[in-house]
Amino acid sequence: MSSFVPSTNLDTSNSIVPNDGFFPDIELDDVRKRTGLSDVFTNDRIVAATQDAIMEVNAVLADWVDDQDAATLADVPAKSYGETSEKTHWYLTAVCHRVRSMMVETTRDYDSTKSGRDRADALEATSDRWMQSSNEAVARLMGRKRTTVDLI
Template identity: 35%
Template structure:
């Protein structure tokens, strides 16, 4: 009878874990990667090396989309997003909650788009089609959250 025993290689240096919190620009809130993984159900298939740039890009995109609104808030004297008057839920500004929702859903949409094409079999193609709905829902959630922050009415128009 044989057995296999794996032991850690103590001769190599351990790699440092990725930073758990991504620093934002100082006005918008920082983003916690652990919370992002948990809330968006992002498993270990997405490495920290892929999650980090996706989150940074989502932060940059949301920040850019909110830039003109942010300038108005800065002119009104608000030093950070959390200081802008908004209802508080769970001890947190709804603006911060919605900003986080926008960033997290944008990350989810982008990563889902990247990973859907990895399986080229027939069943993989069917699964990729099913993921279209997930991507669309995530992008819709981004639009809704950013519109709610800016106080823009949501309108859905469908051509008949």
């Protein structure tokens, strides 16, 4: 009797995705912890999504950064919770939740049955929710009021 045991040889090292100097670098372990991404997703794939998320969030925050009298996000006055400032917390949340949205959005089931379409629709709603959470974190980082608008 023989058996086949698949091996993925995943790289589980804690890679660090460098940032622009103002915002903190992002650790993959932190991304996985904040988003619940399992080792089904390779580090290479998460690094690529994290780089995209960093660039997108940084672009949204560019004007806000220009208005700050600080060299780094850690230097921007903010309340601290433990060792993390409120601003850093919201930034990491914005990036990590955007990563999760991208990962969910690009992970589709190839099943074309009705149940497969239903799962894909559920994933799309989940992806939208993670993106909404990312956008809310950006707004909180910039000190904007939180507003919800529904189209009728």
